[in-house]
Amino acid sequence: MVYLQPLIFMAGLGGFLAFCLILAQHYFAVAEDPRLSQLVELLPQSNCGACGAPSCRAFAENLLHHGSQPAHCSQSTLSQVQKIADFLQVEVGVMERKVARLACQGGGNVARQRASYRGFYSCAGADLVAGGGKGCAWGCLGLGDCEVACSFDALRLDDLGLPFVTPDKCTACGDCVDACPKGLFRLLPLSQPLFIACKNLLEGEEAEADCAVACTGCGLCAQDSPKGLISMRHFLAVIDETQEPPEAVRQKAIQRCPTGAIGIWNEQGTLVKGRKAKKILNHQRLEVG
Amino acid sequence: MRSFPQGIHPKPHKEQTRYTAIQRLEFAPYFVLLLNQQIGKPSLPLVQEGEEVRRGQLIAQANGDFSSPLHAPVTGRVLKRGLNLDMNGSMQDSLVIQPFPASGQSPQLEAPCDPFALSSLELIEKIKTIGMVGLGGAAFPTHLKLKSSLDKKAHTLVINGCECEPFLTADHRIMLEQPAKLLRGIRIILHILGAKQAVLALEENKLDALRAIEPHLLPHDQISLVPLKTKYPQGAEKILIQALFQQEVPSGGLPADLGIMVANVTTMYEVGQLLPLGQGIIERVVSVSGDGVQKPGNYLIPMGTPLEFILETLGLCTKSPQVIFGGPMMGKSVVCLQTPTTKGVTGILVFRGESRPKPQAPLPCINCGECLQVCPLRLNPCEMARQAANNQLEPLLKRFHLFDCFECGSCAWVCPSKIPLTQLFKAAKKQIRQKKLHPLKSA
Numbered sequence: 202m203v204y205l206q207p208l209i210f211m212a213g214l215g216g217f218l219a220f221c222l223i224l225a226q227h228y229f230a231v232a233e234d235p236r237l238s239q240l241v242e243l244l245p246q247s248n249c250g251a252c253g254a255p256s257c258r259a260f261a262e263n264l265l266h267h268g269s270q271p272a273h274c275s276q277s278t279l280s281q282v283q284k285i286a287d288f289l290q291v292e293v294g295v296m297e298r299k300v301a302r303l304a305c306q307g308g309g310n311v312a313r314q315r316a317s318y319r320g321f322y323s324c325a326g327a328d329l330v331a332g333g334g335k336g337c338a339w340g341c342l343g344l345g346d347c348e349v350a351c352s353f354d355a356l357r358l359d360d361l362g363l364p365f366v367t368p369d370k371c372t373a374c375g376d377c378v379d380a381c382p383k384g385l386f387r388l389l390p391l392s393q394p395l396f397i398a399c400k401n402l403l404e405g406e407e408a409e410a411d412c413a414v415a416c417t418g419c420g421l422c423a424q425d426s427p428k429g430l431i432s433m434r435h436f437l438a439v440i441d442e443t444q445e446p447p448e449a450v451r452q453k454a455i456q457r458c459p460t461g462a463i464g465i466w467n468e469q470g471t472l473v474k475g476r477k478a479k480k481i482l483n484h485q486r487l488e489v490g
Numbered sequence: 491m492r493s494f495p496q497g498i499h500p501k502p503h504k505e506q507t508r509y510t511a512i513q514r515l516e517f518a519p520y521f522v523l524l525l526n527q528q529i530g531k532p533s534l535p536l537v538q539e540g541e542e543v544r545r546g547q548l549i550a551q552a553n554g555d556f557s558s559p560l561h562a563p564v565t566g567r568v569l570k571r572g573l574n575l576d577m578n579g580s581m582q583d584s585l586v587i588q589p590f591p592a593s594g595q596s597p598q599l600e601a602p603c604d605p606f607a608l609s610s611l612e613l614i615e616k617i618k619t620i621g622m623v624g625l626g627g628a629a630f631p632t633h634l635k636l637k638s639s640l641d642k643k644a645h646t647l648v649i650n651g652c653e654c655e656p657f658l659t660a661d662h663r664i665m666l667e668q669p670a671k672l673l674r675g676i677r678i679i680l681h682i683l684g685a686k687q688a689v690l691a692l693e694e695n696k697l698d699a700l701r702a703i704e705p706h707l708l709p710h711d712q713i714s715l716v717p718l719k720t721k722y723p724q725g726a727e728k729i730l731i732q733a734l735f736q737q738e739v740p741s742g743g744l745p746a747d748l749g750i751m752v753a754n755v756t757t758m759y760e761v762g763q764l765l766p767l768g769q770g771i772i773e774r775v776v777s778v779s780g781d782g783v784q785k786p787g788n789y790l791i792p793m794g795t796p797l798e799f800i801l802e803t804l805g806l807c808t809k810s811p812q813v814i815f816g817g818p819m820m821g822k823s824v825v826c827l828q829t830p831t832t833k834g835v836t837g838i839l840v841f842r843g844e845s846r847p848k849p850q851a852p853l854p855c856i857n858c859g860e861c862l863q864v865c866p867l868r869l870n871p872c873e874m875a876r877q878a879a880n881n882q883l884e885p886l887l888k889r890f891h892l893f894d895c896f897e898c899g900s901c902a903w904v905c906p907s908k909i910p911l912t913q914l915f916k917a918a919k920k921q922i923r924q925k926k927l928h929p930l931k932s933a
Contacts, residue, residue, distance in 0.1 A: 315825045315826055316825035319848065319849050320849060320910055320913060321852055321910045321913060321914075323917075325917040325920070325921070326910065326913050326914075326917055328579070328917075328920075329913055329916050329917060329920070330579070330822075330823050330913075331577065331578070331579040331822065331823050331824055331825040331826070332575075332578065332579020332580060332825075333579065334579075334825045338575060338579060338580055338581045339581075382917075382920070402573060402581065403573060403581075404572075
């Protein structure tokens with residue numbers, strides 16, 4: 202009998218609070234578009250942020266109410282985008298597909314290492330200690346902050362410590378751009394494959410002494426291309442990305458480069474160099490010094 | 491004897507150089523004068539390639555107020571203007587000067603003056619024209635510091651002779667050898683500020699310097715000499731103020747907010763020496779020490795002398811040297827032999843790479859709280875490191891006051907798990923600055 206009274210009291214209290222909750226749910230309910238949760242399930246749900254919205258759910262809201270187009274999701278395949286468009290009965294829309302490109306080719310076999318860094322294993326950390334000890338002050342440090350940042354397995358370091366981007370997997374979310382302390386990544390449209398994979402501002406032999414595949418600032422590519430496409434800034438060729446030159450123009454621009462700093466990205470994600478580019482025969486890491 | 495709470499006691503290692511008098515180093519076969527030797531904007535060069543310059547001649551002017559001019563360290567010819575590696579590992583615009591071997595190398599004097607006959611503003615302008623920056627390592631333009639202290643009506647000048655970093659003895663030697671010029675510099679700054687008193691603070695391992703300065707004090711001087719307990723990081727200006735006056739500089743504030751201006755001993759000495767002559771600052775005393783160098787000592791080295799030449803002249807006794815510009819706690823590792831000295835280089839430490847233990851991989855934090863007990867600012871380094879490792883920049887900035895940290899390295903020094911705390915904070919600060927979450931601030 203001692204237990205009966207509190208039991209009844211607790212049950213009664215529970216029932217009363219449950220009743221309050223039911224009332225609250227009824228009166229304070231927020232109407233949500235029933236399509237929203239279905240739409241979220243159609244999206245990749247990786248919350249990568251490449252579309253500009255902070256999460257897939259936020260993007261779904263943008264799709265419903267703020268005029269985003271299904272194609273703005275760069276991670277979805279064409280068929281997935283089509284499904285979303287069918288579901289919403291809207292146009293697929295156009296979005297230029299972009300890929301992260303690395304402006305450095307200085308792997309361990311071509312780029313000189315001045316000193317060995319032995320602190321904590323991160324590019325951001327190495328960059329604080331005299332720039333990381335690489336001969337080229339602009340070059341990739343090869344400790345893989347970008348590999349850690351990439352959530353799509355699109356980016357892997359190769360044996361020589363240079364990141365390799367698989368274009369099919371890359372969603373252009375921009376995480377690697379933020380992670381690289383040297384700022385070597387750019388998000389560029391697939392339709393613009395002409396690329397200068399170097400940031401070295403030194404001239405000629407000075408640049409080549411640090412890295413065999415550096416842009417030496419010779420200006421041959423600028424001479425071989427139509428005016429304004431490639432310009433020289435501080436002994437570094439810079440491509441005007443607003444232009445979309447035809448294939449023949451691109452091919453002509455890269456052929457005479459002596460080091461192969463300029464090239465054309467193929468679909469597999471490797472940089473195809475010109476005929477005159479020096480052949481790299483060494484596949485071992487250079488010694489420190 | 492006064493001091494501040496918390497802090498650490500690293501081995502001083504000063505015996506190697508503290509008894510050797512300041513000597514002049516020979517002139518290098520080439521000089522690399524970086525154009526950005528101060529905090530602020532790089533200087534604008536006034537000379538062309540191929541032009542002849544005279545030692546002491548103005549060769550780069552200040553780019554606006556937040557900058558400082560540069561003077562030629564040697565009589566010679568400007569070989570070229572190009573990029574060169576600085577001690578942070580980034581490429582910087584620089585002038586390469588080749589000295590004339592037969593030149594007498596007597597410096598050109600701009601405009602000698604009697605400092606006590608000039609007004610405060612005239613003197614501040616003079617200090618700007620001689621290119622004076624904080625020579626304790628930060629290289630903050632002195633004229634800016636004076637201006638803000640004058641605006642805030644500073645009543646106390648603190649001269650920082652702590653030199654709490656191990657190995658360095660340049661300030662100590664200057665106090666011992668040049669007390670007259672040092673005191674003249676202090677009197678000039680006191681005259682500019684109109685301040686009531688000056689306090690020269692030094693640690694108790696430099697009491698011989700105190701005895702050397704005392705006889706040079708004049709009866710009407712408002713300069714007092716205060717010995718402090720030896721402790722690191724006593725030489726940081728905010729910590730020094732706490733040690734001397736038990737007053738805390740507010741978070742994000744400056745010593746000027748308390749009416750105090752802190753200046754380094756070397757800066758005062760150079761002001762006392764150069765300002766009356768009107769000569770630009772072209773050389774400074776640098777401690778060269780460590781177990782990797784054959785002839786350690788304090789050397790008068792012109793700015794822009796390449797590291798290569800210094801190591802060659804003083805002799806290496808190792809095949810794999812590890813070089814640090816500055817002190818071992820807050821200095822910067824240098825990896826390129828062509829790296830030149832700048833106005834901010836207080837010491838060059840050379841260690842034997844072979845005898846140094848391999849750095850241990852960091853272990854997980856065990857929450858022992860050692861870092862909390864040594865942080866001179868009473869920050870929370872272990873929690874901050876967790877936030878930094880997880881890239882939580884907003885809370886680091888707002889809740890943990892990351893930008894109050896001046897990277898003294900005490901927390902990393904005591905950490906039993908060998909977590910690179912200071913490096914993590916530096917990386918986080920860099921990211922915050924890049925993302926512009928915080929206005930550019932001297933760390």
